[in-house]
Amino acid sequence: AQRGLSKKCLVLDLDNTMWGGVIGDDGLEGIVLGEGSARGEAHLALQRYAKRLGERGVILAVCSKNDLATAEAVFHEHPEMVLKRSDIAAFVANWNDKAANLQHIAAQLNIGIDSLVFVDDNPAERARIRQSLPMVAVPELPDDPAHYTRCLAEAGYFEAVAFTADDLKRGEQYASNASRQAALASSESIDDFLMSLQMSVVAGPIGAVDLVRSAQLINKTNQFNPTTRRHALEEVERFAASEQCLTLQFRLTDRFGDNGLVSVMILRPDAEASDVLEIDTWVMSCRVFGRQLELEAMNTAVEAARKRGIRTLRADYIPTPKNGVVRELYPSLGFTAVPDAPAAEGASRWILHLGDYEPVKTHISRRTN
Known part of the structure; x- marks a missing residue:
């Protein structure tokens, strides 16, 4: 981390990564998340780990093949969600190729594509990203969600020189950039925007x-x-x-x-x-x-x-x-x-x-x- 090698952004898949099940098929009541089952607790542990990273200044993003409104509803409405929509600086849920979506996320956040760590339970999606975007870090997740958090933590992607008060606001600051980009798009000139x-x-x-x-x-x-x-x-x-x-x-x-x-x-x-x-x-x-x-x-x-x-x-x-x-x-x-x-x-x-x-x-x- 002292040499500028620390990753900046954790990009998370949703279905069977952040929760168990497929939100589009299983609905809000059918996904598995929270205390009471080993699988639900495993996905909860991953969210808690991501939340801690966000508090240290790591940018959190979502890249999922899903309907946007359906995906966002889980963050707003599911009582067991640790991560809230406001924690996510870039939220991309659509049916496009995930490699293209990751490039979009990096551009939206104005960071290098090599700053991303992409976490997805699907081995085919992981292989696709490794092939198309070799500069993106893609941990090889174990089959059991109970080991997701340890796998990610032990990889050491997010080592930091130190933790500062500014880090607490980092995700919010990157999310605010989306509002600035919208203002830029609606401005007649750069001078007007500035x-x-x-x-x-x-x-x-x-x-x-x-x-x-x-x-x-x-x-x-x-x-x-x-x-x-x-x-x-x-x-x-x-x-x-x-x-x-x-x-x-x-x-x-x-x-x-x-x-x-x-x-x-x-x-x-x-x-x-x-x-x-x-x-x-x-x-x-x-x-x-x-x-x-x-x-x-x-x-x-x-x-x-x-x-x-x-x-x-x-x-x-x-x-x-x-x-x-x-x-x-x-x-x-x-x-x-x-x-x-x-x-x-x-x-x-x-x-x-x-x-x-x-x-x-x-x-x-x-x-x-």
Whole structure:
């Protein structure tokens, strides 16, 4: 988990996985779930395990061949259900191919397809996903539902650096993204959409209460991460305590809810030039891509650096299979390329002269805690 390998999303089948029986055939009264039978208790145990994962920040999703209204009714109406509809960030129930549905879920949540763990009692469906989407983790479930939970837990898909208060809201935050996507679809332009979000950001140094979440974000983020450097909690704490370093954390809120702490920057002093800071680490949650937060974050970083007498920011882009989304990040922010690029293959180095920087207008207002 310290290297960004932890999975982010547990995708669950429904019939004979989350409960015993087939809801479309057996009806609400006929499915097997709850205390009183070994089979019902086994499916209940899986739900409880999923619920605990959700409370730790793992995103929960459903992928089932079912009628949507029939499937959702179980979550609303069955008295033994531990998981509620509000726990599920992406709920896909239809008769389409599950491989296509998993791709849809990843796109809806704006996470990589390789962030998914797919749990299905049907061996044919498991084989289909392994063949079509080999990057999705598909545990080989035993025949007995009593062993489903242990099988999933022992696989270690959801190891975490630490648990934070923001994790409690993670599923809710991803579910809110569906409302944002609906707003985007109904907007005439991106500008109209961003304005309608009524976004505000709270920015400041990484404080004691931010350390765990900041380290978690640094170690799990693979896409918006220009260098993919990883820093343990103790290292982040040292950066935050150093008077020579500039650390920043950003919390984004909009009319749909609080996204939590979604971006972290660590800027370190240059060993040879006292008026230069290097952007050692800059990460941002994929949940807020396309919201102009990178622009507002750079505005904030430049403002804070100028107050320290800094004249130049330096940054590296080191390509990985997953961070292509930020390939053009620095030139888009006004940085210019440095000819003597770093040694890493495909890497590039960029500088920004702060005297030339003009703050970029965004649809994000700043507020204080």
